[in-house]
Amino acid sequence: MLVVEDDIRLGNALSKALQRQGYEVLRAVSAAEALEAPDVDLMLLDLGLPDGDGLDICRQLRRNGVDVAIIAVTARGEERDRVMGLRCGADDYLVKPYSLTELGARIEAVMRRARPRPKPILDIGDLHLDLAAREVTRAGEPIVLARKEFALLACLAQTPGTVVPRERLIMDVWGTTWQGVGRTLDVHMATLRKKLGEPALIETVRGVGYRLVRSAP
Template sequence: MRLLVVEDDRRLADALGVALRRRGYSVTHAATATAAKAVTDFDLMLLDLRLGGEDGLEVCRHFRRSSDVGIIILTARCAERDRVLGLRTGADDYVVKPFSMAELEARIQAVLRRSSRRPPRTLTYGDLRLDLNMHVVTYRDQPIDLTPKEFALLVRLARAEGQVVSRDQLLLDIWQTVSREASRTLTVHMTTLRAKLGDPALVGTLRGVGYRLNIAPAPGSAA
């Protein structure tokens, strides 16, 4: 199982990662809310609420708008109002620090069991369908094999619902940088993405600004 640990305390994140890997989990670490939002390939998130100047609850809201991925809040905030707010925001569980690894693993397994019984979440835009749980894309009923970055780019554009997403915003969301090297990488990924979709007009370019999907969301889309 793939876990995303969202924690700005590097020492705690490293210790948690070591303990979880010893128990057989694959672990990705994100130190900021921005970095967490760019990750698409995981089964469950362990989310701290204090992320420097960023709000962990906004990360929870971000994923709940389009995904049923498991979310467990790990925080030192122990007040009842904080627990209630975290759960109402969409978290599946709320664990107060300090905690034992035995308890945390039991809670992880419980949330994963519940998540596996949830119906799939999809984004549907015309003939384009994105399965957010399985990370599968089909266009005109044909499966499209995308890399994780290509999938993340397509999901980001789909969530914009036809609005233009700037290059800088895509770079920050997917690569967490606006460097020249990352900008060149974005251009290559967009070229490859269009080629794989087989319809160059599907992803439109507003020169000097950014990109958008040139189709409207289907009625009833799970976005």
Template sequence: MRTEAIGDGEPGGDAVRVLVVEDDPGIARSLMRGLTRAGYAAAKVDTGSGALAAEPVPDVVLLDLGLPDTDGVEVCRALRRRSDVAIIVITARGEEGDRVSALDEGADDYLVKPFGLAELMARMRAVLRRTRPAAPEVLQHGPLAVDLRTRKVTVDGVDVALTPKEFDILECLATDPGRVVTRQQILERVWDAHWYGPTKVLDVHIAAMRRKLGVSGLVETVYGRGFRLGEPAGGVDRA
């Protein structure tokens, strides 16, 4: 069964695939909007049978328990039997017994409605850290090295002092060099999932980061779309 997918137009080959299994149209729309804005390759179904037939196989399943055709715990059990997909239960059921049943049947996490999008995404990141192969701690691109653990940046082995926001922006770009990251995706990841302020603040940080890195062509502007990490065009110049 093909799921109903919504993407941001630039999902990238390594985008995390998220399947939303939710029969409430309003909640489903809200989740899909937030996930796609944050750069996830999101799709949705509204039944348990749809979840079990979904293609392609997702990386994360956000699973409501109160589905119209079958109980979500049964869906969780069936999903876990066939794969090691990350499963996060999202439900209005907050009783301890419901939590225990879902976790015993293979859920990786359990989140009670209502919840904030920022908390959901933090839980998704935590689950993926446990279930996916470890990502490299140091992202290397030409003369640039970004150490995700120590938050240290070097260019040709020389330390570059970035502010926390500048580092977060660079991490967004360095995770997938060459892929365009939209302005809205950066604002929501670095500032807030519901950012509606002026976008000029991003341009100021990008300009400062470019100046500090001092590598022409490294951080490219793709007009009308966003930014990406490109191929350095020359030597280092931090003057």
């Protein structure tokens, strides 16, 4: 993820908050740096930059065929500003001030739209998931999971070895950003671990989320 924000203190605070949620974050403080940055999946783009308008960045990226997901972040809150931002190529438009909870939900929504369709069959080590049939086997033995347990495992299995933030799991499985679901998430995860027969297959990254590993250490 690339955070494009010329306010150094705000940009650093936002970057640290996103890193705590499990995102890899790069920083840019100008339009020139944003256009020269390495490829990323998502860009949080402040529109008021010292060397240009963020909308020009959107236009240039889209003209060049760059399909990075873009969330425009700005104090410009008029309807005409939001419409212009979306027409210039932004995928979403967030008006300052905003909460981290709302930002997280918008990031997840944009990334879901940009994410390629999941593979119908996933094999991670001796774990086999058939997403269409909603069936799970481990070493050839069937594992019966409840609906939300299967959804959690499927979410983790899309990116094995990568930490999936708690906020994303809650949004994808329960369809909410309400952190009160966190305890329910932990209970479901404990049950899922037990059913898999090897708790170490799902690793807890404290304060961030969970990771599916290919084999127990």
